[in-house]
Amino acid sequence: MSEKEVKSLEEIFEARIARDEKIEPKEWMPEKYRKTHIRQISQHAHSEVVGMLPEGNWITRAPSLRRKVALLAKIQDEGGHGLYLYSAAETLGISRDELIEQLHSGEAKYSSIFNYPAVTWADMGTVGWLVDGAAIMNQVALMGTSYGPYARAMVRICKEESFHQRQGYEILLTLCNGTPEQKEMAQDSINRWWWPSLMMFGPRDADSPNTEQSVKWKLKRKTNDELRQAFVDQTVPQANILGLTIPDSKLKWNEERKHYDFGDIDWNEFWQVVKGHGPCNKQRIDARVKAHKDGKWVRDAAMAFAEKQENKEVKLAI
Amino acid sequence: MNNNLIQYIYGIADNSLILGQRLGELCGHGPSIETDIALTNISLDLLGQTRSYFQYVAKLQGNGANEDTVAFLRLEREYKNVLLVEQPNTDFGYSITRQFLFDVFHLALLEELQKSKDEMLAAIAKKSIKEVLYHTRFSSDWIKRLGDGTEESHNRIQTAINDLWIFTDELFHQTDADKAMIAEGIGVDVTLLKINYYKKVSSILEEATLQTPSIEYFQKGGKQGVHSEHMGFILTELQYMQRTYPNMTW
Numbered sequence: 001m002s003e004k005e006v007k008s009l010e011e012i013f014e015a016r017i018a019r020d021e022k023i024e025p026k027e028w029m030p031e032k033y034r035k036t037h038i039r040q041i042s043q044h045a046h047s048e049v050v051g052m053l054p055e056g057n058w059i060t061r062a063p064s065l066r067r068k069v070a071l072l073a074k075i076q077d078e079g080g081h082g083l084y085l086y087s088a089a090e091t092l093g094i095s096r097d098e099l100i101e102q103l104h105s106g107e108a109k110y111s112s113i114f115n116y117p118a119v120t121w122a123d124m125g126t127v128g129w130l131v132d133g134a135a136i137m138n139q140v141a142l143m144g145t146s147y148g149p150y151a152r153a154m155v156r157i158c159k160e161e162s163f164h165q166r167q168g169y170e171i172l173l174t175l176c177n178g179t180p181e182q183k184e185m186a187q188d189s190i191n192r193w194w195w196p197s198l199m200m201f202g203p204r205d206a207d208s209p210n211t212e213q214s215v216k217w218k219l220k221r222k223t224n225d226e227l228r229q230a231f232v233d234q235t236v237p238q239a240n241i242l243g244l245t246i247p248d249s250k251l252k253w254n255e256e257r258k259h260y261d262f263g264d265i266d267w268n269e270f271w272q273v274v275k276g277h278g279p280c281n282k283q284r285i286d287a288r289v290k291a292h293k294d295g296k297w298v299r300d301a302a303m304a305f306a307e308k309q310e311n312k313e314v315k316l317a318i
Numbered sequence: 319m320n321n322n323l324i325q326y327i328y329g330i331a332d333n334s335l336i337l338g339q340r341l342g343e344l345c346g347h348g349p350s351i352e353t354d355i356a357l358t359n360i361s362l363d364l365l366g367q368t369r370s371y372f373q374y375v376a377k378l379q380g381n382g383a384n385e386d387t388v389a390f391l392r393l394e395r396e397y398k399n400v401l402l403v404e405q406p407n408t409d410f411g412y413s414i415t416r417q418f419l420f421d422v423f424h425l426a427l428l429e430e431l432q433k434s435k436d437e438m439l440a441a442i443a444k445k446s447i448k449e450v451l452y453h454t455r456f457s458s459d460w461i462k463r464l465g466d467g468t469e470e471s472h473n474r475i476q477t478a479i480n481d482l483w484i485f486t487d488e489l490f491h492q493t494d495a496d497k498a499m500i501a502e503g504i505g506v507d508v509t510l511l512k513i514n515y516y517k518k519v520s521s522i523l524e525e526a527t528l529q530t531p532s533i534e535y536f537q538k539g540g541k542q543g544v545h546s547e548h549m550g551f552i553l554t555e556l557q558y559m560q561r562t563y564p565n566m567t568w
């Protein structure tokens with residue numbers, strides 16, 4: 001294809017996106033579009049799967065049978081999201097094995113929030129409320145993204161995430177209506193998770209590259225700072241209902257802006273965790289690598305068995 | 319209060335509770351996301367069944383008991399699960415073998431229990447059968463895959479079967495409470511399930527190109543509340559919150 005031909009294909013492509021048409025797997029797309037989407041969708045898939053770990057940590061210790069079952073179901077949903085997103089990424093011409101390899105080697109990223117430890121039962125509430133809540137904020141916008149399989153995955157996933165968020169909030173509500181010890185457990189949890197949750201929206205707009213291209217492809221429909229603000233505005237009243245204090249002395253309603261003003265994120269901490277030096281970065285990847293390595297003989301056996309079955313069928317057909 | 323009935327239910331429900339707990343340990347650590355989800359699903363089913371049984375026990379006990387006091391606040395000796403279900407997740411082979419050896423029994427038990435004169439137990443059994451049918455299919459399929467997969471998987475699964483086989487005989491033991499409940503037409507006579515159990519298990523092992531162990535000595539104790547050394551650790555995690563923060567609502 002000549003440069004001129006590619007150029008005109010690109011123009012047609014961009015025009016389709018501008019008209020809100022969806023791009024489907026078999027259709028022509030610029031190489032950069034493909035690469036960007038593989039990166040973003042797989043990062044999202046990895047986040048779902050790594051995100052199973054901090055919560056999985058509490059299954060055996062959940063305080064009631066009802067909570068144990070609900071937590072299992074939630075984590076199972078997250079695994080399903082992971083599968084669904086890996087499949088969406090695979091439509092762009094990369095295998096799940098390659099994607100997993102990228103995660104294990106550190107080449108691919110996942111949401112930094114999962115590098116924080118889940119140390120109390122209240123964290124199961126806070127993670128649902130704040131972390132799933134922040135994820136929804138990001139993902140609702142993506143329901144209208146240009147790549148068809150990703151947009152459709154988002155529709156389905158968002159429904160389940162909002163259920164998770166309510167479930168998390170309900171855990172905290174129960175704690176806040178409980179004994180002083182329980183309420184303290186909830187407050188301590190918010191103290192630890194509030195700032196990392198705000199970090200989930202990424203760097204400040206001023207420090208965030210690539211935004212223009214992403215906006216054009218509808219991968220980004222609102223900027224990091226806009227989403228962060230919307231999250232704060234939505235969350236503060238919910239914290240008030242719980243009777244919990246958000247650990248930010250600068251947090252204050254701004255009547256003029258009709259938004260909450262809030263304090264500065266510790267960007268040193270943000271970059272430390274993003275660069276792989278958070279409290280649990282190593283444990284999380286080690287756990288994934290171990291599961292994958294320990295499971296190799298099982299996957300190999302399944303493959304060998306399937307091949308044998310296929311050969312048997314072929315023989316029967318002959 | 320019918321203590322024999324309560325003890326009888328413990329003998330069934332504690333298997334689901336402890337096995338569900340063991341499977342819960344694996345969540346997020348499976349050999350693939352698909353198997354991870356499937357094992358979590360089995361854990362969910364078993365714990366769901368546990369809740370139904372324990373809600374019934376709580377009603378029989380009265381006095382403010384609920385499913386959680388029943389599940390979390392007993393002493394180790396008061397749990398009546400078989401030794402098989404408390405065995406650790408040594409590797410996927412052990413987990414799936416434990417599952418398989420239990421599922422085949424569980425399905426046969428529920429098929430009889432749905433005929434119980436106790437309407438509540440019959441209803442729980444009826445509802446659980448569909449789930450356990452799926453569990454049995456899942457674990458049997460994996461036994462076949464691993465048995466007839468690669469040389470490594472064949473050896474590993476055979477080792478797991480040899481090691482866990484000693485816990486199968488206990489599935490068919492009877493406690494005094496069991497006998498009392500059988501006499502009332504409520505309980506299932508598990509001794510009658512034994513021949514078919516070994517037949518079914520052996521035929522699947524054969525299909526999987528695996529050997530049925532010929533072992534003469536078996537282990538027992540769980541049904542009497544005398545557990546393996548693993549049990550204390552399982553309960554430590556299971557009961558952690560309820561013991562650390564007594565009398566609270568979660």
Ligand SMILES: [Fe+2]
Binds near residue numbers: 048077081157
């Ligand atoms: Fe998710």
Ligand SMILES: [Fe+2]
Binds near residue numbers: 078164
């Ligand atoms: Fe979620």
